[in-house]
Amino acid sequence: MPRVALRDIHKRFGSTEALRGANLELAPGEIHAVLGENGAGKSTLVRALYGLVRPDRGEILIDGVPREISTPRRALELGIGLVHQHFMLVPALTVAENLLLGEPLPAFLRRAELRARAREILELYDLGLDPDAPADSLAVAERQRLEIVRALARGVGVLILDEPTAVLAPSEAAALLSLLPRLRERGTTVLFISHKLAEITAVCDRVTVLRAGRSVATRPVAGLAAAELGRWMVGEALPPPGSPPAMAAGAPALRLQDLRVPGLGGIDLELRAGEVLAIAGIDGNGQGPLEEVLAGVLPIGSGTLEVLRPPLAVLSGDRQRTGLVLDLSIGENLALSEAAGAGRERLYRYGFLRSSELQRVARESIARFEIRGAPDLQARALSGGNQQKLCVARALGGEPRVLVAVNPTRGLDVAATAAVREELRERARAGAAVLLISTDLDEVLELGTRVCVLFRGRLTAVEPERRTRERIGELMLGLGGA
Numbered sequence: 001m002p003r004v005a006l007r008d009i010h011k012r013f014g015s016t017e018a019l020r021g022a023n024l025e026l027a028p029g030e031i032h033a034v035l036g037e038n039g040a041g042k043s044t045l046v047r048a049l050y051g052l053v054r055p056d057r058g059e060i061l062i063d064g065v066p067r068e069i070s071t072p073r074r075a076l077e078l079g080i081g082l083v084h085q086h087f088m089l090v091p092a093l094t095v096a097e098n099l100l101l102g103e104p105l106p107a108f109l110r111r112a113e114l115r116a117r118a119r120e121i122l123e124l125y126d127l128g129l130d131p132d133a134p135a136d137s138l139a140v141a142e143r144q145r146l147e148i149v150r151a152l153a154r155g156v157g158v159l160i161l162d163e164p165t166a167v168l169a170p171s172e173a174a175a176l177l178s179l180l181p182r183l184r185e186r187g188t189t190v191l192f193i194s195h196k197l198a199e200i201t202a203v204c205d206r207v208t209v210l211r212a213g214r215s216v217a218t219r220p221v222a223g224l225a226a227a228e229l230g231r232w233m234v235g236e237a238l239p240p241p242g243s244p245p246a247m248a249a250g251a252p253a254l255r256l257q258d259l260r261v262p263g264l265g266g267i268d269l270e271l272r273a274g275e276v277l278a279i280a281g282i283d284g285n286g287q288g289p290l291e292e293v294l295a296g297v298l299p300i301g302s303g304t305l306e307v308l309r310p311p312l313a314v315l316s317g318d319r320q321r322t323g324l325v326l327d328l329s330i331g332e333n334l335a336l337s338e339a340a341g342a343g344r345e346r347l348y349r350y351g352f353l354r355s356s357e358l359q360r361v362a363r364e365s366i367a368r369f370e371i372r373g374a375p376d377l378q379a380r381a382l383s384g385g386n387q388q389k390l391c392v393a394r395a396l397g398g399e400p401r402v403l404v405a406v407n408p409t410r411g412l413d414v415a416a417t418a419a420v421r422e423e424l425r426e427r428a429r430a431g432a433a434v435l436l437i438s439t440d441l442d443e444v445l446e447l448g449t450r451v452c453v454l455f456r457g458r459l460t461a462v463e464p465e466r467r468t469r470e471r472i473g474e475l476m477l478g479l480g481g482a
């Protein structure tokens with residue numbers, strides 16, 4: 001008997017049919033992947049299982065019994081836990097305090113007991129978290145582990161992970177992936193959402209593919225090639241990976257000299273028109289301050305920052321925090337573009353936003369970047385990947401001549417990732433200077449005409465003749481040597 005069965009689930013949001021007959025069965029103790037394009041309905045489906053979305057039609061069976069799951073609390077009582085993609089921790093509290101917070105505890109569980117269980121789980125899985133550390137001192141990967149421990153300590157036997165690796169650096173993603181089989185060994189059923197086909201083939205037992213709200217196939221992963229998975233998802237072959245634009249030594253466009261802010265020590269770099277300078281590195285090594293100082297949010301401590309070919313636009317990787325205003329519509333978010341430059345006069349008349357023009361501009365971007373949503377739709381209502389596409393559209397809309405792209409494809413499906421990378425190459429070929437800051441090594445290698453690594457606030461150039469995954473990986477861990 002399946003541990004969980006979702007049958008013929010339908011869900012409509014206004015005019016959007018997010019789910020139109022989705023089926024999913026989880027066998028006890030399996031790692032089950034859900035794969036699908038941005039907006040295919042993956043998050044909606046798992047949110048239905050976790051009591052955050054009420055299906056319009058269909059049924060949910062837990063251990064063969066039909067259940068109404070109307071709240072996360074009910075889901076937890078039934079042994080189902082969800083690790084949100086956007087973390088819900090309270091930064092000012094400690095690891096231990098955060099364990100106790102959040103959705104109310106199931107009635108049978110006392111605080112002391114929960115704490116004891118959490119300690120046990122931390123040891124059992126060797127998760128290395130200090131219970132007394134404040135949550136805001138934790139790196140992203142640690143916060144995620146804390147969320148997992150919270151769920152397990154609450155007795156969760158079905159653990160849903162919605163794009164857990166999207167926010168992780170490669171080494172951290174590898175650590176998370178290696179945790180999954182250990183959970184399975186102890187009987188936990190894992191539902192794993194990811195856009196990375198290699199992750200699915202590496203650790204999952206079965207995969208269900210969603211296309212436009214319907215499940216199109218469920219298959220064992222053994223023997224499946226990544227390319228085959230990609231074909232199911234989009235119904236056609238995937239584009240092959242691209243390579244960096246041919247280097248054109250254009251005019252200097254951005255120059256940083258001995259730039260210092262807290263978290264960054266003495267950064268020197270010169271970015272030229274027509275090139276993509278890719279900065280690799282594990283999150284937390286200065287990417288945040290570098291992005292903020294380039295965006296003009298963080299004042300320069302000492303040194304200089306010159307934008308020699310304005311305008312400069314920043315495409316932020318943290319779309320929920322700095323990328324979008326979630327309460328505004330798609331159109332309004334596009335109008336907010338700092339680099340609006342050329343489009344500005346068209347959009348405003350006598351200081352007022354012209355809504356007809358806004359609509360037109362929005363429709364153009366929606367079509368060009370294949371965003372699934374109408375101009376009036378609130379950004380909050382977009383799927384994660386479609387929010388990311390909106391960020392990309394916004395940053396590129398002002399025709400920047402210096403473009404700082406921070407994890408530009410985070411959360412994008414395979415096809416959209418390829419499209420955004422090609423767009424960045426195209427911008428460089430057209431003469432823009434692109435500074436890519438990315439935790440994704442594939443991205444760095446596919447885009448960078450030059451590659452640097454950021455480690456503990458310092459930048460090291462990768463020697464062109466040693467431009468390999470191994471070499472960059474070493475530098476990312478500070479094992480550069482000579």
Ligand SMILES: Nc1ncnc2c1ncn2[C@@H]1O[C@H](COP(=O)(O)OP(=O)(O)OP(=O)(O)O)[C@@H](O)[C@H]1O
Pocket residue numbers: 013014016017018036037038039040041042043044045372373380381382383384385386411413
């Ligand atoms: N609260 C909501 N209001 C309106 N529309 C919504 C809401 N939640 C989801 N949608 C829409 O439902 C569709 C499916 O969204 P969902 O978040 O499930 O996609 P997804 O497969 O998780 O995509 P991604 O890979 O981008 O995360 C999208 O078109 C999205 O815009």
Ligand SMILES: [Mg+2]
Pocket residue numbers: 042043044383384385
């Ligand atoms: Mg999603």
